[in-house]
Amino acid sequence: xxxxxxxxxxxxxxxxxxxxxxxxxxxxxxxxxxxxxxxxxxxxxxxxxxxxxxxxxxxxxxxxxxxxxxxxxxxxxxxxxxxxxxxxxxxxxxxxxxxxxxxxxxxxxxxxxxxxxxxxxxxxxxxxxxxxxxxxxxxxxxxxxxxxxxxxxxxxxxxxxxxxxxxxxxxxxxxxxxxxxxxxxxxxxxxxxxxxxxxxxxxxxxxxxxxxxxxxxxxxxxxxxxxxxxxxxxxxxxxxxxxxxxxxxxxxxxxxxxxxxxxxxxxxxxxxxxxxxxxxxxxxxxxxxxxxxxxxxxxxxxxxxxxxxxxxxxxxxxxxxxxxxxxxxxxxxxxxxxxxxxxxxxxxxxxxxxxxxxxxxxxxxxxxxxxxxxxxxxxxxxxxxxxxxxxxxxxxxxxxxx
Amino acid sequence: xxxxxxxxxxxxxxxxxxxxxxxxxxxxxxxxxxxxxxxxxxxxxxxxxxxxxxxxxxxxxxxxxxxxxxxxxxxxxxxxxxxxxxxxxxxxxxxxxxxxxxxxxxxxxxxxxxxxxxxxxxxxxxxxxxxxxxxxxxxxxxxxxxxxxxxxxxxxxxxxxxxxxxxxxxxxxxxxxxxxxxxxxxxxxxxxxxxxxxxxxxxxxxxxxxxxx
Numbered sequence: 007x008x009x010x011x012x013x014x015x016x017x018x019x020x021x022x023x024x025x026x027x028x029x030x031x032x033x034x035x036x037x038x039x040x041x042x043x044x045x046x047x048x049x050x051x052x053x054x055x056x057x058x059x060x061x062x063x064x065x066x067x068x069x070x071x072x073x074x075x076x077x078x079x080x081x082x083x084x085x086x087x088x089x090x091x092x093x094x095x096x097x098x099x100x101x102x103x104x105x106x107x108x109x110x111x112x113x114x115x116x117x118x119x120x121x122x123x124x125x126x127x128x129x130x131x132x133x134x135x136x137x138x139x140x141x142x143x144x145x146x147x148x149x150x151x152x153x154x155x156x157x158x159x160x161x162x163x164x165x166x167x168x169x170x171x172x173x174x175x176x177x178x179x180x181x182x183x184x185x186x187x188x189x190x191x192x193x194x195x196x197x198x199x200x201x202x203x204x205x206x207x208x209x210x211x212x213x214x215x216x217x218x219x220x221x222x223x224x225x226x227x228x229x230x231x232x233x234x235x236x237x238x239x240x241x242x243x244x245x246x247x248x249x250x251x252x253x254x255x256x257x258x259x260x261x262x263x264x265x266x267x268x269x270x271x272x273x274x275x276x277x278x279x280x281x282x283x284x285x286x287x288x289x290x291x292x293x294x295x296x297x298x299x300x301x302x303x304x305x306x307x308x309x310x311x312x313x314x315x316x317x318x319x320x321x322x323x324x325x326x327x328x329x330x331x332x333x334x335x336x337x338x339x340x341x342x343x344x345x346x347x348x349x350x351x352x353x354x355x356x357x358x359x360x361x362x363x364x365x366x367x368x369x370x371x372x373x374x375x376x377x378x379x380x381x382x383x384x385x386x387x388x389x390x391x392x393x394x395x396x397x398x399x400x401x402x403x404x405x406x407x408x
Numbered sequence: 409x410x411x412x413x414x415x416x417x418x419x420x421x422x423x424x425x426x427x428x429x430x431x432x433x434x435x436x437x438x439x440x441x442x443x444x445x446x447x448x449x450x451x452x453x454x455x456x457x458x459x460x461x462x463x464x465x466x467x468x469x470x471x472x473x474x475x476x477x478x479x480x481x482x483x484x485x486x487x488x489x490x491x492x493x494x495x496x497x498x499x500x501x502x503x504x505x506x507x508x509x510x511x512x513x514x515x516x517x518x519x520x521x522x523x524x525x526x527x528x529x530x531x532x533x534x535x536x537x538x539x540x541x542x543x544x545x546x547x548x549x550x551x552x553x554x555x556x557x558x559x560x561x562x563x564x565x566x567x568x569x570x571x572x573x574x575x576x577x578x579x580x581x582x583x584x585x586x587x588x589x590x591x592x593x594x595x596x597x598x599x600x601x602x603x604x605x606x607x608x609x610x611x612x613x614x615x616x617x618x619x620x621x
Contacts, residue, residue, distance in 0.1 A: 066428045067421045070437050325421040326414065341410075390410035 014303040017044075018130045041133040045122045052312075053274045054084035060320050067324035091267035099162060099260050106160035111261065111268035114153035118275045120146045124200045125282040128292045128305030132201050139200035140192060143283055144185055147238075150276060151177050154247070154257050157269070161260035169256020172331065173240060173247035179338040180237035180244075184280075186346035187231040190353035191218055191287045200283075204291030213297045217290035222379035223352035226386075228288040230346055232315070235280040237338070239273065241319060243326035246334060281315040282308075336393075344389060345382075352381040449565060452532035454512050455521055457554045460497060464555040469529035471502040476521035476530055484514035485521065496527075497576070498583035508551035512538060528572045534564050 012019075021040055028036045058073060058081060065072025073080040098107055124139035126132040136142050151174055158170020195203045209216045218224035237244035248256040258269045285291055289311050292304035329337070356378045364370040364377075428434045438445055459467035472489040488507035496502045521530050533556070540546030562569040 063425070066425045069424055069428050069434045071435065071439075321418065321421060321425075324425075325417045387409070394410065 014129060014305075016303075017128070017305065042119075045119065045133060049119075049122065049275055049278055050271065052278060053271055054088075056274055056278075056316055057087065057270075058083045059316075060323075063317070063320045064324045067321070088267070091264050094263040096263040096265060097260075101162040102260065103160040103162070106156050107260070108265075110153050110157035110160060111265045111272070113156060114150055114272040115268050115275070117146055117149035117153060118272045118279060120149075121276075121279040122282075125279065126201050126204050126286060126291050127282070127308045128303070131292070131305060135199060135201045138198045140188060140198045140203070140283070140287070143200070143279075144181070147276075147279070148181065150272070153272075157261070158257035161257070163260050165253040165255075165259050166257050168253050169247045169249070169259070172249075172253075173257060175331075176237055176240070176244060176246060176334060176338075179335060180234045180342070183230055183338065183342035183346045184234035184238055186343070187227045187234065187349060188283075188287050189346075190223055190227045190350050193350070193353055194218065194357060200286050200291075204286055204293065207290040208293035210297040215290050215293055215295050215297070217288065217293070217295065219288040219290075221353075221356060222375060222382055223349050223356055224288055226345070226352070226382045227349045228284065230342060230349065231284050231288065232318075234342060235277075235284060236319065236322065237334075239277045239280055241273075241277060242323040243329050244334065245328055246331060249328060251328075277316070277319060278312060281312055281319070284315065285311045340393060341389060345386065348382055348385045352378045355381055447534045449567065451534040452519055453517055453536045454515055454533050454538070455510060455519075455530050455554070456533045456556045457508065457551060458529055458531055458558050458561050459555050460558050464552070464557070466494075467557075468504060468551070468555060469497070469527050470505050470508060470551075471496060471527055471529070472505040472508075473503075473527070475524050475526070479520050479524045481518060481520065482514045482516050484511045484516075485509070486511075498580055499587075500583075505551060508554060509548055510554060511548050513543065513547040528576060531561055531565070531568075 021037070024040060025033050025037050061083070062072035062074075062080065073083045076082040076086045098104060121143050123133045124136055124142050154173045154177075155170045158166045158168075158173070161167075191203065192198055195206045197203060197206075207215060207217050214220065219228045240247050246252075246256075248258075253259075258266060261269060285308065292308040294300045294302060294307055356374065359374045359377060361367065361370055364373045424434070458469050459465075460469065461467035472487055474487050474489070477483075477485045477487045486507065486509040487505050490504045490506045493501040494504050517532070519532055522532055538547070558569070558573075562573075
């Protein structure tokens with residue numbers, strides 16, 4: 007396959023060239039260092055860009071400009087923020103557990119960077135091709151919960167602890183739908199390797215790619231995955247652990263200066279990582295949606311999709327208010343969990359409705375699609391009706407605030 | 409249906425997002441240092457002292473009565489009375505402030521000093537860009553810094569200034585009429601005294617009681 011041409015493999019070739027020019031005993035080490043350094047530089051840079059775009063995007067959603075003072079159109083705002091957080095005093099509460107308080111942001115950032123090891127950001131551009139890549143991602147990703155609880159506990163502050171406990175309750179609840187919605191993909195692909203999952207989707211029948219999001223179970227699974235991912239990364243509307251208006255900043259209330267910046271960094275990196283996994287599982291990773299677009303380099307496709315998902319995250323943040331704790335839990339256990347199980351069922355039906363069962367290509371494919379969509383849509387309607395039964399939504403009137 | 413409201417909300421924010429690039433009316437932000445909106449007439453920030461005429465020191469209306477100093481809630485005004493007296497605009501001998509300082513770091517812009525001043529001597533300014541690198545001396549304004557001409561007052565608060573001017577013109581006229589009446593009465597008295605013999609009117613010859621000061 008020559009798709010993408012030289013530009014597609016430019017970074018891979020550069021890496022090979024550098025490694026090829028180092029002495030043989032050092033080659034493994036240099037290769038590892040290059041992978042790690044690239045991941046850190048690229049995604050930390052993306053973090054810097056995202057902070058300014060998020061602030062500008064939210065501003066536009068609220069009909070204001072957003073930051074526009076530092077540099078042309080405010081693009082150097084992240085530099086100003088970095089200088090600010092580096093020069094601020096690092097306050098540690100006297101009653102804090104100093105060692106754990108110090109370690110929490112480091113563990114968080116470290117764990118989040120580890121998840122990038124298995125993300126295929128382009129063709130042949132995966133740091134480690136693990137056979138159990140998806141499993142590795144979730145296993146390491148669960149470490150963020152530990153780090154968050156370390157931060158909340160060691161600060162010796164009631165708001166920190168409340169925030170950390172909220173975070174634990176939320177992340178454990180939403181990890182289940184997150185993993186279950188990716189189970190459908192793992193079932194269909196028959197592999198846990200992220201590289202293999204993308205390669206399965208990078209095939210084309212006529213012009214359309216075999217992305218799992220084009221199947222009914224894939225579409226529903228993708229939406230459920232992204233909802234669970236939003237909750238997993240503590241972003242609005244699931245930002246209860248931070249809840250500025252309730253518990254000030256939650257688990258990182260006692261952090262200042264660069265440690266606070268590390269928490270901020272880790273939160274965004276987590277968002278990129280889980281978006282990257284969503285792209286890998288459902289949106290075909292680095293592959294192009296149509297066969298005639300394969301000339302665009304694979305890494306452009308990956309980062310394009312990533313930026314689109316980041317924009318969606320910002321959009322949702324600018325739209326939805328924060329959930330209440332009981333709403334959060336009800337949504338996880340009464341809606342997300344049953345829906346993900348139904349998605350798995352639908353994926354199973356999709357697997358067995360082969361051409362031998364539903365007939366030849368054009369009509370058979372349509373029948374297969376509709377049947378699988380019905381398997382998801384009918385329970386969705388029933389579930390939605392059941393959940394909304396007895397609940398009257400009426401316009402709220404304010405007696406005293408008017 | 410479940411999720412319908414969320415989609416509507418997303419549509420609304422998308423309209424805002426796209427609209428803010430297209431229509432300038434949506435963006436109400438004023439880009440402050442470059443763009444400014446003219447202050448409304450009733451704007452008030454910190455007090456200043458009004459003077460008449462060209463010489464600020466001679467024209468200062470303040471008579472150092474210290475009412476504002478006593479009324480000021482955060483006590484940001486400091487006045488020292490003069491030893492001698494000067495004639496005011498109606499010609500009456502009055503004290504004047506030897507020292508009149510306002511600490512604008514303390515002032516809370518309540519305008520009580522303006523409300524209580526019987527001499528129309530202190531008024532509110534609309535200048536607000538007062539930042540300085542010296543937070544002690546730089547924010548303690550002396551009477552020289554505080555003194556501004558009446559023309560300036562007319563310019564920033566035209567309605568209020570017109571009322572004040574009208575009142576002061578009337579006061580001056582009254583004072584003049586009073587002085588004229590007094591002068592006329594004195595003249596009549598003098599004329600009466602100069603022409604004795606009528607014997608009708610009883611002229612009080614006893615001098616007024618001297619009240620010990």
